[in-house]
Amino acid sequence: MKTLPTLRTGQARVEHGHISPIGDVEIPFGIVEGAESGPYLLVTAGVHGSEYCSIEAAVRVLRMSPERIKGTILVLPILNLQGFRKRSIYVMPEDGKNLNRMFPGKPDGTVSERLAHWLVTSVYPLADAYLDLHGGDLDEALAPFTIFPNGCEKSKALATAFGLPVAVAAGGEGYTINAAYRLGIPSLLPEVSGNGLWGEESVGQMMAGIERVMHHLGMLAGPVQAAPQANPEFVTMWVPSAPVGGLWYAEKDLSEPVAAGEVLGEIRDVFGAVLATIRSEKDGFILYRLTSLSVNQGEALLGVGTPLEG
């Protein structure tokens, strides 16, 4: 099959299979439609093929019973299927590019650019809301947070509904949720778990957030598990990258507060000589960090969450 089947049939149903939207790249999909009409929620995961908590949560969403929901959920649980099979970090093995930097993509580009283009032109425009599920990759640890497009109130409301303790307002181009926001679709990128780990606790945390969003959208009758707090802490994220390659020694733990000027970590050579000292430019706290000892020049080292003004 080249393209997705009809999303709204007016009949309660579950449909799943594989599609080949861009030539020889095959991806799985699932549709769950309730008998009653309602919003269309798009859920994607596996943009990063080794973020297993997000993939397992998406797999569970496509097993939801149509009797429970109003409207339609389209789930694309593993967008980067080759990356999943090869356990690759960040990139699509077909072209070595990070799909979550390629949006809005190109119709005649490389595999990740064409996949992004297909999503932006054929999938995103139909959605009433969009969740792109992530979690720390094999080399990243994080304390759970959501990311929403800065300035989009409806996306910010999704972040509040999802209910993770921290929500990051993000600008920038190239990202899934940013491309969807440009089409006017409220979008949210939850990050749960890290180092590729997944289990009942982390998948359950992701599922509880998805169900709260579905309840918020009127797709799922209550009660749903309440969020641990009424509102997340809203922040922006500052991400220093490695000025040089070497061995990475972080000096701060997840969620630990940091002050501007404080040392966040060092990059050393194999004999212990300090090649670079990374200092915070912001007051805030640690959202995520690279846990790999190996770091290459230009790679993100960590994220500092800085409380939003007002």
Ligand SMILES: [Zn+2]
């Ligand atoms: Zn990711």
